[in-house]
Structure formats: structure tokens, C-alpha cells
Amino acid sequence: MKRALALSLAAVLVVLWIGPASAQYKATMRLASALPMDHPYMVGAQKFADLITERTKGRIVIKLYPSNQLGKGEREMTEGIQQGAIDLLVTSTGPLGGFSPSINILDFPFLFRNVNHVDLVLDGPIGRKLLDDFEKAQIKALSFWENGFRHLTNSKVAVRNVVDAKGLKIRTMENKIHLSAWKDAGLNPTPMAWGEVFTALQQRVIDGQENPIAVFYSSKFWDAGQKYFSLTSHVYSPAPFIMSKKTFDAMPKEDQALFLETSYEVGKFQRKVNRDAEEAKLKEIAAKGVTVIQDVDRESFKKAMGPTYEAFSSQFPKADIETIMNAK
Ligand code: EAX
Numbered sequence: 001m002k003r004a005l006a007l008s009l010a011a012v013l014v015v016l017w018i019g020p021a022s023a024q025y026k027a028t029m030r031l032a033s034a035l036p037m038d039h040p041y042m043v044g045a046q047k048f049a050d051l052i053t054e055r056t057k058g059r060i061v062i063k064l065y066p067s068n069q070l071g072k073g074e075r076e077m078t079e080g081i082q083q084g085a086i087d088l089l090v091t092s093t094g095p096l097g098g099f100s101p102s103i104n105i106l107d108f109p110f111l112f113r114n115v116n117h118v119d120l121v122l123d124g125p126i127g128r129k130l131l132d133d134f135e136k137a138q139i140k141a142l143s144f145w146e147n148g149f150r151h152l153t154n155s156k157v158a159v160r161n162v163v164d165a166k167g168l169k170i171r172t173m174e175n176k177i178h179l180s181a182w183k184d185a186g187l188n189p190t191p192m193a194w195g196e197v198f199t200a201l202q203q204r205v206i207d208g209q210e211n212p213i214a215v216f217y218s219s220k221f222w223d224a225g226q227k228y229f230s231l232t233s234h235v236y237s238p239a240p241f242i243m244s245k246k247t248f249d250a251m252p253k254e255d256q257a258l259f260l261e262t263s264y265e266v267g268k269f270q271r272k273v274n275r276d277a278e279e280a281k282l283k284e285i286a287a288k289g290v291t292v293i294q295d296v297d298r299e300s301f302k303k304a305m306g307p308t309y310e311a312f313s314s315q316f317p318k319a320d321i322e323t324i325m326n327a328k
Contacts, residue, residue: 022254028061029087033035039218041090044270073193084246094173099137105316107177109305114237120327140248146271147237154208157169159230162304170208181305217281222288230293276327
């Protein structure tokens with residue numbers, strides 16, 4: 001009894017003398033994304049890096065690697081996260097279904113009414129469950145940041161409804177639901193890694209692509225011959241902020257909690273940065289000679305893409321789809 005008491009007293013003294021485990025933990029981590037420093041992904045990344053270094057009094061330093069510096073595309077960089085070669089990544093859900101299939105439930109066209117509906121779901125229990133599902137793939141998904149509502153752009157025709165878009169050869173993410181939806185809509189979609197899109201547009205291998213305003217803007221797609229920007233808002237694109245489970249598990253509990261809290265805090269900040277900048281960016285895109293089409297018949301796309309919902313919805317818990325759709 002005396003011996004046990006002496007041992008625990010010694011342990012407490014050691015902790016008091018050395019300080020909580022986190023006090024000893026030091027690391028330099030690598031945070032990557034496919035997009036450049038002026039894109040909201042990296043604006044969020046810079047904020048996260050600054051807050052973590054400040055809140056750990058310099059023990060943890062995060063270096064930023066934008067524009068696919070650490071991999072050809074989001075699929076390769078996500079594999080880098082699994083292997084622990086990359087510590088942190090802001091990515092679209094494009095290739096993530098191959099790592100955690102449940103995440104694709106968010107990729108159904110016209111699933112979300114607006115950004116408030118998005119926040120309700122992603123910051124709620126369903127969002128947390130979808131993030132936790134990544135653990136099976138050796139990935140610690142911290143929180144949801146934002147890519148945004150996606151819009152159709154092309155070099156050939158002013159698209160105001162689904163009929164105008166018929167036959168357009170467009171690039172989609174490597175996402176089976178997106179691919180199916182555009183086929184249903186009568187277009188000619190081809191999946192392609194992000195790093196290949198600009199050249200494929202420039203060389204007219206494809207007529208168009210679909211992405212949020214900030215991606216089109218920071219990629220300067222007007223220089224790749226994109227002339228028409230139709231505000232289809234056909235699908236919402238979340239950006240999970242993910243971490244190598246190896247790196248996460250190696251951190252003391254206090255730092256793990258700090259990373260989770262700070263990632264949610266920055267997630268809200270990053271979404272606001274993305275949303276607040278859209279209008280001004282759209283004006284600049286128009287000033288670059290791109291025809292921006294606001295009056296798009298979105299119902300025509302929703303109706304045309306309906307069969308994809310029928311074809312894929314059985315792959316996801318019916319209750320989850322209903323909970324997402326009915327969230328208010
Ligand atoms: O994550 O691949 C895509 O179209 C994504 O939106 C882009 O990589 C940003």
C-alpha cells in the first residue's frame with residue numbers, strides 16, 4: 001500500500017516537474033492542398049497554422065504546400081495522408097469516396113437548399129459521423145471546410161437550361177455520382193485529376209468543367225478559354241480538413257483536442273471568407289470577358305439528374321438521406 005502511494009506520488013511529482021505531456025511535444029507538420037495561396041482553402045490553412053503555433057507557444061509549426069506541391073492531385077495527397085507522408089490536407093470530396101464511401105452521400109445534386117442548410121448538416125451529428133468514418137482508412141478527418149456550390153462553365157455556348165448544355169464534353173471530379181448525373185443530363189462527362197484540367201481546357205480536349213466561383217477565379221480559367229459561366233449551383237462541394245491518423249495519434253491528448261477545436265473554429269472562418277468573396281469575384285470574372293449567366297433554369301437540371309438519385313441512393317442509409325434533406 002505504502003509502495004503504491006509512493007509510486008503515484010512520484011508520478012505526480014514527475015508530471016509537475018516535467019509538465020503535461022504536451023509541454024514536451026514538438027513538431028513541424030506539412031499542410032497541403034491542390035489550390036493556390038489566394039484560394040479560401042489556403043486562407044483557412046494559413047489561419048489554422050498561425051493559431052496552432054500561437055496556442056502551442058511555438059511547439060508545433062505548420063508549413064504550407066499549396067497548388068499540388070505534394071502530389072499530382074487530391075487522390076495522391078490523400079494517400080500521402082494515409083501513409084503519414086503528409087500531415088494535413090484540405091481537399092474536396094472528389095476522390096474521397098474511394099477512401100470512405102459514406103462521404104459520397106453529400107455529393108447528390110441539389111441535396112442542399114442553401115449554405116445555412118449546409119452548415120446545419122455538416123456541423124451536426126451526421127457531419128461528425130461522416131468524418132469519423134474516415135478512421136477506418138487511417139485518416140483523422142477533423143472538420144468540414146468549404147469548396148462551395150459548383151457551377152457549370154464552358155467555351156462554346158451560353159447555357160441557360162439543360163437543353164443548351166446537351167453534348168458538351170466536360171470534366172468532372174473522379175466521382176461516380178457526379179459522372180452519372182451529368183450523363184443523365186445529356187452531357188459527355190469525363191473524370192480527370194485536378195492538375196490536368198487547365199491544359200485540357202486550353203487545348204480544347206474538353207469544352208468545360210464545373211467548380212465553385214473561387215476555384216474558377218483562382219485558376220484563371222478565362223485564360224483557358226472559358227467564355228460562359230452558368231450559375232447552376234447543381235451540387236454543394238464540402239472540403240474535409242483531414243489529418244494523418246499517425247500524426248494525430250502521436251500527439252498528446254491536449255494537442256489532439258486543440259487541433260479538433262481549432263479546425264472547427266477555422267472551418268467557420270474559412271466558409272465565411274469563401275462566401276463573402278463570391279460576389280466580388282464574379283464581378284471580376286465578368287470583367288475578364290466571361291459571360292456570367294444568373295437566370296439559369298436549375299429545375300431543368302434537377303429533373304434531368306433525378307435518375308442518378310434513384311440509382312445511387314440505396315447505397316446510403318435512407319434515414320441519413322432523409323435527415324439531411326429535412327434538416328431545418
Ligand atoms: O478541391 O477537383 C476539383 O474540381 C476540386 O473542386 C478542386 O480540386 C478543389
